Amino acid sequence: MRIGVYFCEMGELDCVNLREVMSYAANLPNVATVRDFGAMPKLSPAGLAAEIKSQDLQRIVVAGDSPGFYKQAFTHAMAIAGRDTDEVRLASFREHCPSGGMGTVRAKSIVACAVMGVPFRLVALPDTTPVNPNTLIIGGGIAGIQAALEIADGGQKVCLVERSGTIGGHMAMFDKTFPTLDCAACILTPKMVAVDQHENITLMTCSEVEEVGGEPGAYKVKVRQNARRVSIKDCVACDICAQVCPSRVISDFDNGIAERKAAYIAFPQAVPNAYVIDAANCTYVQSGGAKCGVCAKKCPKECINLDQQDELVELTVGNIVLTTGYDLYDAAKIERYGYGTYPNVLTSLEFERLTNASGPTSGKIVTKSLQRSKRTKQDEWVFDAESGTPPSSVAIIHCVGSRDANHNEYCSRVCCMYSLKFAHLVREKLPDAECHEFYIDMRAFGKGYEEFAERIKAEGTNVVRGRTAKVVEENGRMVIKGEDIISERMIDIPVDMVILAVGLVPAKGADELARKLGIDTDRYGWFSELDYNSDPTDTERGGIFVAGVGQGPKDIPDTVAQASAVAAGVLKSIAVGRGVSDVADLSLEDIEARAAHLVRI
Amino acid sequence: MDETKQEHRIGVYVCQCGTNIAKMVDCDGVAGEIADMPGVAISRSYKYMCSNPGQEMIIADIKEHDLDRVVVAACSPHMHELTFRKAVSQADLNPYYLEIANIREQCAWVHEDRGQATAKAKDLTVAAVDRVVYQEALEKMSVDMCPNCLVIGGGIAGMTAALDLADAGGRVYLVERTDHLGGQIAHIALTAPYLDSAREIVEERVTRVMRHPKIDIFFESQLTALDGYVGNFQAAIARKGDGAAQTVDVGSVVVATGYKTFDAARIPHYGYGKLPNVITSLELERMLRAGRVETKEGKPPQYVTLIHCVGSRNLEYHSYCSRVCCMAALKYAHEIKSSVPGAYINDVYIDIHAFGKGHEDLYRRTSEANTLFLMYEKNDLPVIRKADPGDDCDMLIEVNESLSGESIEIPADLVVLMVGMEARDDCRELARLVNISVDKDGWFIESHPKLDPVATTTEGIYIAGACQAPKDIPDSVAQARAAAARIMGRIAHGTIEIDAMYSEIDPDKCSGCRICNALCPYVAIEFDPATHKSHVISALCKACGACVAACPSSAIKARGFTDEQIFAQIEGVLG
Amino acid sequence: MAIRVNPKLIEELEAYGAQDVSKCYHCGNCSAACPFSKEPYIIPRRAMRSLQMGLEKKLESDLQPWLCYYCGECSAQCPRGAEPGETMMSLRRWLTARYDFTGISRAFYRNWKIELIAIIVVAIITGIGFALWGLNTGDINVYSGANAFLPASQVHVFDWILAGFLLTMLLINCGRMWWFTVGRDKDLRLGAGDYLRKAWLMPYHFITQRRLSQCDEKRPWMLHIVLMLSYLTMLILIMFFLGEMAAGPEIDWRVHAFGLAATVGLLLTTFLALRGRIKKVDALHRHSHETDWMFLILLAVVASTGILQFTLHRTGNDAAANVAYIVHMMAVVPMLGLEVPFSKWSHMAYRPLAMYFAELRAEALPARVPKAELPAAAEPARSPIA
């Protein structure tokens, strides 16, 4: 058999030395010709057909970062040349080439497999190695919770590490969830409680992964347990410490639209249901024990130890699951929307808290009012159920920081739907208020989503196709400037509140964590999966899994599905006592030998 | 009846659910009134009963006030009955000494008059108190969990689930209706958004499945019957043609039957079947595979048009979005362009659903390749007609283009209809066979749309892939794995508890008339000729209660739904 | 009657500099960012759309490209890098070619080499022509007065011939512009009265460049107006005071002052423009069509040689001054003869006309009934232009 190997690049690959790969390909058995068409080539099937005939090729291998974009030219050429069109194979480097040194070697093995006509993924099944039955899950959002429960219900020990003082993640901040509109707390809190009560789950809050060593099947992980300074065991969440605490802090759980004390609990249903001392803002801690300390004195259960120190905990685990989730893109970077300039321009999460029954206005949607802050001792714009007036007109702007070459090019996947949900909440709570929604494409792709979108339109929300260009102030009122593309008009709508559907970005520190674990991220910082299609939750490294938004924006059902999927990988390995090792462990020789073997049988 | 109550110590908890309930129901008021009822030891109202502190409160009270019955007035029992049963049992009280009054979904959320809503909430709670008195201590049974598993469907979802389960050590019976594995992906050349080889995915999965010692494949076969219950199913599998079915014992079932593509001929606008050069995406795949993208006349097309949402997002056909067509269309734009470099590609769409990882990049690339995107309004479908002899094209597509506000005509030599996904014709049949439900579109219903997308209302039956709703490959794979995980968990335990709600026949009352025997859909009632009486095989009984209502000598008792309990509840609601 | 889309047009426009139009996914951001985007002229997106769809007829009769002054805001904000500003620029080039009945303009824009060659040829002919003529009628060592190498009076005549040619060309093309954009539109009800009432808009916009001054960024307007006025002054001086200019020290001080001011203006602005295009920092200078370069260079040469001959003459080097004069003419003639009617410089005439026509259209258009009524949508502005 005579084989031709052709390189066509999209020009998005820096981790592979193509020259080297080409000379390697040239020396492979049966390879008659190797040619480089360079970046973004314009190929003519007729021309290729002539070459196929002249070279008398029976198989073509198209190699490159995304060779699929050029495959059809060769298939067509094979057809013209009267050859078997199924004999065009792809050697895709983008898919399986890790960054760093490994890239070139991997590219070679991919080419080798393609030349021999066997699927790389089949050949590159990593060897197995003995696995420690304990599992570490990093990130206590819905993904982490789901994965933990699945694995623990499977009878295996799980350690769930969460950076903040409570599990629940972003979902715990939400009021309702689309498209069914059932309240997030109602479906999440039981799961949180279940995690807390599960005999197989060790919950480590206020904790962060410091260091990862060891190898697949037996990872050695150092976890820093930041001092909570309140005994989880004894605290009954009586709130006295918070009442007596003199130091007021912006509440991160409420996304900055409310205050809390330095002694606080994120929300009433927090799990573990115990208070936390925010060391960075605690007078006692900051003064080195010189000042304050009143909470410890007043605590009826005497379960506050302000002098508690951080601890380093050593864990040995067989599998690690990454469920670190996301942060919101910094809306202030898009000056023209006036976030940070106009008080009543909110991010999506701020609105979630505002409309949430357990939020600062206990769910009343009002505009901010100017009040003297006890914290800063000066007038500030704050949400206040009493003095705040309900907005008579609200604008919701989609794709803030998403689908934009100047910010993030990707789509954040959830914004369309939660924006529609916001519209519903506004119209439900303020039937007289106008609600305007500005979108580019209405991405209602999930089960029941399209129906939901139609319902929101029917409820009287003004859904406009056209991205808002700017929010300006005209005689004391915010005005939305945009183009209503469908009805051929310029938008010029005065509003009292603007909600920015801000896109998602990888959680702070995710990149660093990826480095510690030795896994790749894509150019936006989302964790790279082993194979986009067939292994969406595995990674290059054996026994390290990704699930949820950390791997790419996702809604709750998809996140939950992935989290459970991860459990399959973990439970499987424990059931048979052996997990997979790193794909990188396979040498080029191994791959060649295996491929050759597969061809023979 | 009050006497019976007197001797009880009932705890009543009215949940405010944040403001969800409190907004329409005076929870404190209800709790206050109930407090005076005979037998009620304690009656409280709280912000979130489902929360940790809420549950702790119940547990503490049970111990402190030694309650023997608990009533929670909150959301639907479908939501939290289990949560609270767990809480109750943690206080060493039988979990079935619990009654839920649904004052949220069926009261607070559906009424507008606070007075009336509060009154109704009270009635419902009172009824629950009346009923709970007659609740009995029930014990769950535990049965063995068979480690074998039945997977229906040999597509990517089915194969993935099968592989995971087999790797974990269980035997897997894989039933495939055709004579090959791979399902829909077997017909696809490349996958969106990265245009990776679909063939390699299939080759890899199929090879592994075929070679796996623990997977038995039944080609051209179908499930004909499923008896038994979670952990102990007997599945009858019959090869097409011959009637003789083979029965296998399995502990769980994964339904991964996938979808079928929409029949484009149903839409008159597109003249599919009449105009020779109007083809479906599947037919295009065939062309691409053969390497020849050309018109019926055998010429390379100069103008190619891709039409999105064929059968999807439309009032007359399917209201839902088929989720994968947008990306597939963009993929085709590139494939056609690379096969016929001179071709002009027009893409007629409603919204571009480029929501996933890498999707937006593909969309951008497609634009950069000079693909012309033309937008039409939902339900204002384009119309395809033959061009005039003079024209430089075969067909003309009339569209009211939204982005320009013009009504335009698009020249076309080849039109590709992006046909959407549809539930398989036999979905209802299969649903009945394995005892799960389907939604209005024929997709299988998951037990919870958000938190449990793989389980179903029937224990031991799981759904994966596009049979639950349209899905792309990664999402199908994830869901298949999720199903596998759930089953592995079950297998690891070795045994499973089955619900304590089932029917019992009181031998003293049974007249042996055998009316019930025939009635039971699960053949759970056996007649014992020796004693001349019938009895229930509790593990098979699914507690529908059909027999109970039918028994002429009221000898059958539906545990958890006895006549006394329901009578009491009736009296309760009628105040 | 449905309009036929033509996916080929977008390819044709690439030659005119529109490289990124296909990237646009119509979010509408640009139209809202544009200070001039007012109904019924929603720019630049709608023009972008017509171009993508290849609605040639619609574009041909479209005034919107002329209403854009390329402040670059739209391009800066575009989420897809579709360069709406540059697209409008390219459309202006394409329209210039459309208006021009000779087809020369089209040739220039589609292939810049042709323009370059044309310029060189004309320059050489001019050079040789003037040299020969000068040599056998005058004395190379005499700049002005009797026996001058190139006596002002004769050159003046030549100027007028050139001006005549140039004017005819422009008038015909402007006529065509009128026909495409206003004349042939059946829906427009325009009487002579309307034309007269609005006629003031032309000189108004020509002189003040009012519209450009409405851009958020003021600097381009200042440069533009300086360039424009200097150019105008020069034109007037040459047309009516050439004698005085060529005259010796006894030159009328006003002419002197104006002349020098104009020259400085020209030199300064061309220098800044060239620098901007080289540095490519602000959006409006990121892309340069070859014709832009040629125009600027010509202008620079004209101005510099102009001032050069003047200085040489004053410093008594008449011979050198005459040589400079010839070089000057070699630049002036192609600029006036080619650039003004057939290339970039013609926008000097088309823009004010466009303002005028746009206003007429807006007035005469039957009130459009929008597809969907918005709750708080702004009323269409009465006067979209002034």
Added chain:
Amino acid sequence: MTFEPKIVGFLCNWCSYTGADLAGTSRIHYAPNLRIIRVMCSARIDPTFVIKALAEGADGVLIAGCHPGDCHYSEGNYKTMRRYPLLKKLLRDYGIEEERVRLEWVSASEGHLFADLVNEMTEQVRALGPSPVKSGLALDMAER
């Protein structure tokens, strides 16, 4: 003051009760006159339940189950369907207006339909006026 009828509804757990829940989650408002009692399957509904309800002072009774063919227990609702006419006959003998008792099919996805049904039936029963049963029949029931 208008007469506010009391209606007792026996709903099957899988379709109709879930449908009623859906009406709730979708916040579809309807008349507060219905009091719902959950049973696993409409086939569980013993005629005596209906009689009991009427005897206890209900002005109407609603029986709701899965649509024919959709029964969670495959054929329970068919049994209900067969029993219903007999129940009607019984009611006629008692001299109770047939319209007071209704059998309806409500699926898990029919929240709107359920709400409409409740409103419509409430009006219907209101038109019929208070149930005659409250007087005499209650005694007979007591003996049972």
